[in-house]
Amino acid sequence: MTRRRFDWPDLAFGAFLIAVAAGTLVATRGLNGGTAADMGPGYMPRAIALILLAFGLFFAGRGLLRGPVGIEPVQLRPILGVGVAVGVFALLIENAGLALASFAAILIAAAASRESRFFEVIVFGLAVTAGAVLLFIKALALPVSIWPW
């Protein structure tokens, strides 16, 4: 594979740091930097961003020169399953109540694994939802409604 000429982990990490540093410099451009004796709010973020930029350039450069090291292929199923489960929970929790949000999160998260079995997940989901409601609302008094109504 020609793509494997570089040290991809280093290159990707370097690019990530450069992006973060650049983003910080843009986001803090309106802040007053001040002087070393009397630092403004922008001094530290900018100083750290510059250091990160240096790190990023170092890793990216090293990644280009070294190698070949690949990154293990990303499997979509786990990250989508877990990611969507968390997202759905965040959308549901405030309006639909804890019971529905929990049950939905369990079902979707279970889809992240190839080994999950349909009926087992339904039963398990109901049990965990009931447990979560009892533990977090009844015992720990989390101020969330149980049901949407």
Next chain:
Amino acid sequence: MELFDNLLLGLSTALQWNNLFYCLIGVVIGTAIGVLPGIGPIPTVALLLPFTFGLAPASALIMLAGIFYGAQYGGSTTAILVNVPGETSSVVTCLDGHEMAKQGRAGPALAIAAISSFFAGTVATVVIAVLSLPLAALALKFTAVEYFSLLVLGLFAAVILAHGSVSKSLAMVFLGLLIGTVGIDVNSGVARMTFGVPALADGLDFVPVAMGLFGLAEIIANLERPAVRQVVSQKLRDLIPSRADLKAAFPAMLRGTFIGSALGVLPGGGAALPPFTAYALEKKLAKDPSRFGKGAIEGVAGPEAANNAGAQTSFIPLLTLGIPANALMALMIGALMMQGIQPGPQVMTEQPELVWGVIASMWTGNLMLLIINLPLVGLWVSMLKIPYRLLFPAIVLFCCIGTYGISNSAFNVWLMLGCAVVGYFFIKVGVEPAPLLLGLVLGPQLEENFRRAMQLSDGDPSVFVTRPISALLLAIVAIMLLAMLSPAVLKTRKRALAE
């Protein structure tokens, strides 16, 4: 006898019924997550943090501390019986512990592991009590200049002694420091990098960050690997070790305790490094090193004592200086701050019941662990029968509810999701996320002290090297960094961490 007064004060706090109760909860949860591979103490502590808000500070810390050292006990059970380390700190216990189990000596192996842990825990409690006073007294003399240098030393040492590439870990520290600057600047009241999101005004909550980076990202990565079938290889009979076993194990236990206590105090120390060192030492000292890896009881006793002692003494920098030695201690700092206590050397004088209560609770906790681990070991083993396909959706759900619960905001859940994606990226490119958490927690203090020091010195950075204590601390940092550049040290470090 100030020491005894303090310990008595601590015991009177730790022995209150409610504190005993929270200690028990902590060590039971700790043992459970220690037994279960795939969930570690960091996400668990992060998960429980929001719910400690309503507790008294001492009860909260006693419970969270119990989770940490309880996990060391549980981790060794899985290591011995299933040959899977429940925690990183019990990797070495697999070597000889599981070998003993295969030879039908699982009972003595478990017993020696528990006894070593208890012994080490007891000694480490005394070590903490003895070392805490002078360290805190020294730290009280610190000004912003020394404190800044101390924080720098803590961060650098944590990076160098921990796993992974030093340069990448350093970059992660700075990334954490950067994230730590998000929010309203305390000095000027100006919002920094909040992107107009009101929820960011108080800065990023570290609980969603920790759960995303450690909890969820780890789950996603676990799911990509093929599932491991776990079989408990042995029926458990006669737990009581023979006199010969005890005689062979005792010196190893002593050495392990010493190594663990010493390494645990260092920044970057904790429970992971000491057992490897202890195992290497036992192997070197043994008359017949070839027995190791084939069920040598010293290979269980030494590392088990070391990881438990290390887990406990890593509280010393936290309790005396307010500096976390590892990511888990960073979460403890978070727990203190949630209680409205600014971590630092003053905590020891201002909140003696808290500090000494936590120290004394480690001893009561260890006693409880000995009792709940040995006779009830069968119960814990049966937990291993819960398949991961059921375990992980429940963990995902608890992470969601826990993050939501910190401030009842869905924003934190989204933040956790973002951190999970970033954490997954870090795992893919082989970067350790722990230094980021240290940077995030220490960032605000570091900036505050840096700014104050620079104000005092009129913007002259030489103040950090002209003051003797500060200069000494920074010199240690410089020596460590230079040493890391030397190939010989690099090689030893690689070997020490890889072994």
